[in-house]
Amino acid sequence: MHLLWIFCVYMIVLFVIGFYCILATLNIVRALIGIEILMKAVTLFIIIAGYASGRTSLSQSLVITLIVIETVLIAVAMGIVLSIYKHTKSLDTKNLTNLKG
């Protein structure tokens, strides 16, 4: 079997897991974990592309950029989660009904 395809299969499986987690969960922290898993799938794809094309320095620089963005995203999202928790005393998305209607 082609080497690149095996990596792509696992990348797609990771993507499915992350996407399902975001769709199915009602907990905000778990939704963030789902986003993290999606990010892992993208990171894996960049690494595979760099390895297959022989340009590992380019892939590494892109991964470093991605990791910085990922960290900032999670930090800001944590702040928002904390803010929501202070208001609603819950992490359940069902309770976020302030803008409903």
Add this chain to the structure above:
Amino acid sequence: MAVIDELILFMLAASALWTVMTRSLLRSAIGLALTSVMLAILMFRLNNPFAAVFELSVCAGLISALFFCIITITEPLTPEKVREEAGARFGRFRYLPVIALIVGLVLRILTVKIDIKLPALAEITDVRHFLWAYRQIDLLGQIIILLCGVFGIVVLLKEIRKKGG
């Protein structure tokens, strides 16, 4: 491709699945760190040592610490509520392993051959040199994003302090 690579890939997918499926949020955070560690090992094996070090220190370390903090700060569910939630949670997540398995098996059977043919580019093996020579805009973007993140967190925490006091 060595058998060990496929084993690491399988462990990566399995740890991601465990992260999503497990009931406790703390275990989920640990599973996420494990997923990052598996990805870092894979990066080391695919000649990406700098990215692997970043993945290990930032994703497996810092982001996991952030998750542990937020889980500790927020109030955990009571045992009664956990029991109530367990059934509904199982109902929502029971299809995930089946879907992941079916997607994996179908894609493995398909076997698409991917050929990447890119235009020739002077290959620089040193990442630091590559970042400064070709990706200055990325570095500028990283600095701007970091500043935005810092200001965002300051504004959010200020809001919380005002509401609390």
